[in-house]
Every structure is written in structure tokens, then in C-alpha cells.
Amino acid sequence: MKITRQEYARRRKALMELMEPNSIAIVPSAPERTRSRDTEYPYRQDSDLHYLSGFDEPHAVLVLFPEREHGEYVLFCRERDPERETWDGYRAGPEGACRDFGADDAFPIDDIDDILPGLIEGRERVYYAMGKDRDFDAQVMTWVNTIRAKVRAGAHPPGEFLDLSHFLHDMRLIKSAAEQRIMREAGEISARAHCRAMRFCKPGVMEYQLEAEIQHEFAMAGARYPAYNSIVGGGKNGCILHYVENNAALRNGDLVLIDAGCELESYAADISRTFPVNGRFSPEQRSLYELVLSAQLAAIEVIRPGSHWNLPHEMSVEVLTRGLVELGLLSGSVEELIENGAYKQFYMHRVGHWLGLDVHDVGDYKIEGEWRALEPGMVMTVEPGLYIAPDNETVAKKWRGIGIRIEDDVLVTKDGCEVLTSGVPKSPDDIEALMNA
Ligand code: GLY
Ligand code: MN
Ligand code: MN
Numbered sequence: 001m002k003i004t005r006q007e008y009a010r011r012r013k014a015l016m017e018l019m020e021p022n023s024i025a026i027v028p029s030a031p032e033r034t035r036s037r038d039t040e041y042p043y044r045q046d047s048d049l050h051y052l053s054g055f056d057e058p059h060a061v062l063v064l065f066p067e068r069e070h071g072e073y074v075l076f077c078r079e080r081d082p083e084r085e086t087w088d089g090y091r092a093g094p095e096g097a098c099r100d101f102g103a104d105d106a107f108p109i110d111d112i113d114d115i116l117p118g119l120i121e122g123r124e125r126v127y128y129a130m131g132k133d134r135d136f137d138a139q140v141m142t143w144v145n146t147i148r149a150k151v152r153a154g155a156h157p158p159g160e161f162l163d164l165s166h167f168l169h170d171m172r173l174i175k176s177a178a179e180q181r182i183m184r185e186a187g188e189i190s191a192r193a194h195c196r197a198m199r200f201c202k203p204g205v206m207e208y209q210l211e212a213e214i215q216h217e218f219a220m221a222g223a224r225y226p227a228y229n230s231i232v233g234g235g236k237n238g239c240i241l242h243y244v245e246n247n248a249a250l251r252n253g254d255l256v257l258i259d260a261g262c263e264l265e266s267y268a269a270d271i272s273r274t275f276p277v278n279g280r281f282s283p284e285q286r287s288l289y290e291l292v293l294s295a296q297l298a299a300i301e302v303i304r305p306g307s308h309w310n311l312p313h314e315m316s317v318e319v320l321t322r323g324l325v326e327l328g329l330l331s332g333s334v335e336e337l338i339e340n341g342a343y344k345q346f347y348m349h350r351v352g353h354w355l356g357l358d359v360h361d362v363g364d365y366k367i368e369g370e371w372r373a374l375e376p377g378m379v380m381t382v383e384p385g386l387y388i389a390p391d392n393e394t395v396a397k398k399w400r401g402i403g404i405r406i407e408d409d410v411l412v413t414k415d416g417c418e419v420l421t422s423g424v425p426k427s428p429d430d431i432e433a434l435m436n437a
Contacts, residue, residue, distance in 0.1 A: 016066040018167045023125035029060040047357035055101050059109050071104020079108040117146040127164040173363030174377040186264035190271045191423030193217035203252035207232040218262040227268030228359045230260035238403025239387040250277045268359040271421050272407030279435035284398045291323035295384040296406045303417040308371035313351040316384040329395045352381035374412045383407030
């Protein structure tokens with residue numbers, strides 16, 4: 001269920017068709033990151049480079065030259081090196097870049113400063129992700145200055161620099177059939193992982209032990225890495241939006257909030273579920289939970305082609321504010337409370353984000369100042385939450401320290417939407433049934 005070579009080629013072709021005449025595009029790999037002294041974090045390729053090539057080695061640069069006679073697709077990458085490969089692992093080398101990744105031409109990355117200026121020379125425009133990485137910005141200018149230094153010898157340096165992200169990210173926003181299949185599978189695996197955590201959970205278990213259960217299910221299903229650091233927060237830790245310490249013991253009577261999704265073939269899933277540590281919701285937990293769930297269902301309800309991006313968010317704000325008034329956590333007119341943002345002390349984030357190769361995926365949310373209309377093939381999360389700070393003295397004590405988020409991944413289809421992560425229960429009765437089975 002991998003993206004085929006043909007699809008990578010189609011993506012490059014589509015991008016080149018959007019580019020101005022006589023231009024080139026340059027896309028560098030992600031840097032390696034040190035974790036401590038001489039050990040590194042697991043390497044993750046830059047999503048743009050991956051999207052255009054499937055080439056996942058570090059120290060690589062992809063260059064596209066629309067209408068270049070000797071090949072439009074050039075990869076610079078590490079050379080084969082038996083000794084380095086014995087220590088650090090396999091390399092495709094320039095030969096493998098052509099043979100296995102469809103490059104028309106490939107060169108050693110160590111030669112890029114000598115080769116690339118000659119290839120840029122004569123092209124009018126350079127597309128690259130401007131301002132994303134200072135070192136790369138400087139490198140592009142070094143190559144261009146190499147050409148500028150030769151103008152008296154007749155060299156023609158490019159005169160225009162354009163942001164590649166604009167085109168590329170619009171392409172990434174609409175998922176192909178193959179991408180949808182992978183994301184559906186990533187959603188199913190992640191849903192099973194959440195079910196596993198629910199079954200395993202009991203008072204006394206450590207938050208990181210639930211994380212381990214989740215990670216186990218990911219890996220056994222073929223998804224080695226999580227798409228982002230898993231969040232497992234028991235009790236008031238659930239009120240910390242990006243809590244990743246995950247090192248507390250889970251307590252009887254508390255809720256636990258898990259936000260975790262796998263990465264499959266570089267595509268992210270992103271699920272949150274909140275459930276009682278002991279398998280039974282208390283009345284307060286259940287009423288706040290049902291409110292968040294009704295906000296989430298109302299938001300999903302309006303997802304279809306033509307709805308604008310902000311509509312699900314507006315639905316969630318309205319349902320949550322009305323419910324908070326009914327439960328006595330807010331008082332006043334619903335309209336005014338929405339107008340003045342009173343709900344934000346309990347619901348301080350937006351209802352969701354694009355999802356794809358990156359968990360907070362690329363793509364504009366507004367077009368010319370207006371919220372973007374949803375289109376088939378877009379994938380977004382829907383994740384309203386309520387977080388009642390433990391020290392919030394404006395609300396009755398019984399509510400304090402409860403944090404709840406319910407998050408699913410939703411694909412916009414031709415006539416509505418498909419929830420990709422429905423494999424994990426979210427109604428309180430279904431959750432209790434699963435936990436007590
Ligand atoms: N897992 C990060 C988020 O839900 O946005
Ligand atoms: Mn999430
Ligand atoms: Mn999310």
C-alpha cells in the first residue's frame with residue numbers, strides 16, 4: 001500500500017505544470033537532529049521532498065527542471081560508501097536514485113556546489129521554500145552568486161525567486177485515492193491502538209505504560225513511529241494541551257486523555273479519546289463528556305464540499321457555549337458569551353487542522369481573506385475539547401481539573417464526509433462497555 005513510482009512522477013509533473021516557464025525548483029532534505037552528543041533522533045524526511053520523490057535519505061537535494069532536454073528530475077544524494085554503510089546503513093547512491101526512484105540524473109551531494117550553479121545558469125526563476133531554513137536560504141544565494149560572479153563571461157543568473165510552498169502545499173492538501181487509502185489504514189491502526197489502551201487501563205498504571213500499549217499496537221500493525229509525541233494525561237494533566245511528560249500514575253476516579261496517532265508510509269493519523277481510568281464515568285465527567293461529544297458530532301455534521309473551513313469550528317463554539325451555560329459553568333446570554341469569547345477559558349484551541357504527511361498539515365485556510373471552501377480529498381481533524389483548570393475558582397469545585405478532548409480524522413468526500421477513525425468508540429456507554437468487557 002505504498003505510493004507508486006508513477007504517482008510520485010505524476011506529482012512532479014503536476015508541480016512543473018504550475019511553474020512559470022524557464023524556472024527550476026529546489027527541495028532539500030530535512031537535517032539530521034542530535035538527541036545527545038553523538039546520537040540522533042530517528043531520521044524523518046522533509047515532507048515536501050518525500051511527497052515529490054519517496055526518497056527518505058538525509059543529505060539529499062531534489063531539483064526539477066521543467067522541459068530540460070537531458071532530464072527534468074535530478075537528485076543529489078550521498079554516494080555509496082562500503083565503510084560508512086557498515087556503520088550507518090544502506091545508501092541508494094546516485095545509481096540507486098535513478099534506478100529505484102526514477103531520477104533522470106543523479107549526482108553526489110558533495111559535488112552540488114560545483115554542479116548546481118551550472119544547471120541553474122540561464123534559468124530565469126528559482127522556486128524554493130523561502131525562509132524555512134536559514135542555512136538553505138544562504139546556500140541558494142551562494143549558488144546564485146557563483147553565477148553572478150560570471151556575468152562578464154556571459155553567464156545569466158536568475159532574476160526571480162518564488163516561494164515553492166504556495167503551489168506544492170496546495171497540491172498536498174488534496175489527497176489522491178492512494179493517499180486516502182493509506183490515511184484510512186493509519187486511522188484504523190490508530191483506532192485499534194486506542195481500544196487497546198482502553199482495555200489495558202486501570203488505576204495505578206503509569207501514563208507511559210498506556211503510551212507503550214499504543215506504541216505496541218502501531219508497530220505490530222506495521223507503523224513503526226507515532227506521527228507526533230503521544231499525549232497521555234491522567235486527571236488534571238488532561239488540561240495541559242500538549243502534555244507529553246506521561247510519567248504520572250493514573251488514579252481511580254480520574255479521566256485520562258490520550259492524543260496519539262501512528263505514522264504510516266509517512267502519513268499521520270491523529271486521534272484523541274478521553275475515558276475513565278476505572279471504566280466508569282462519574283456524573284460530572286459524563287455530563288461534560290457528552291457536551292464535548294455533541295459539539296464534535298455537530299461539527300462533523302457540517303463537513304461537506306462547499307462548507308467553509310470555519311463552519312465546523314463555529315458549530316463547536318456554539319454547542320459548547322450553550323452547554324456550559326446549561327451546566328452552570330458560564331452565565332449570561334449565549335450570543336454574548338460567544339461574541340466576547342467567554343468560552344475560551346475552557347476551549348482555547350480551534351476545532352481542527354489539515355492532516356496529511358504532517359500532523360498539522362500544509363495548505364492555506366483562507367483564500368484572499370475568506371475562509372476556504374472544503375473540497376473532496378481534503379482531510380481534517382475535528383477535535384473540540386473542554387479543559388477546566390484545577391484552580392478555576394469561577395466554577396463549582398466538582399468540575400475542576402477535568403480535561404476532555406475527542407478527536408477524529410475526517411475526509412471530505414463528494415457528497416459529505418467519511419470519519420477515518422470511527423474504529424474506536426466515543427459514546428460513554430460504548431467506552432464503558434469496551435472497558436468492562
Ligand atoms: N496531536 C496534536 C493535535 O491534535 O493537534
Ligand atoms: Mn491530536
Ligand atoms: Mn489534532
